[in-house]
Amino acid sequence: MESYVGENDKASHASRGKTQRTAVMFGEAGHAYVYLIYGMYNCLNIVTEHKDFPAAILIRGAVLTNARSYYLTLPSPILGEGNLNGPGKLTRALRITRALNNEDMVSSKKLYVVDDGYRIKKSQILTSPRIGVDYAGEDALLPWRYYLSSPPLLSKERRQR
DNA sequence: TATTGGATCGCC
């Protein structure tokens, strides 16, 4: 995941102020911010902080921790497309599109977060600069990407950065 | 109204 924090964060869509697209980021925490990238992929964010302070976390990947039960509850997603190592691939596998933009994940029955009991150690969380935000000047260097050292979530190319 | 480039991915 990566964090995008405030209007002063040059890497954030919200750095250009409140627009029709980024209005969600200026809203209540717990809502989904889903946007189209490069004309063909959706990216899922969860809005954080508070109203009128634009911030969100971009979900860049996931692992199945209890695959057997998820296979029973999810439509057909992960079966065919098992790789959730990338923001576009994750939304494609989980069928998350802009139809879910602004979805209130606190009350939604379509999209929400659950605690499955899986626990990680703090030492497993690594940080790095965010991916694909070279346009952001010095903010591109902020270590606001968080990922797990194990299991390996990242493709070979990403690991080498 | 027209142009530009992107919080990506997969193939060359």
Added chain:
DNA sequence: GCGATCCAATAG
């Protein structure tokens, strides 16, 4: 390294 593919943001 590069094309796909479309739309938000910005400029005119």
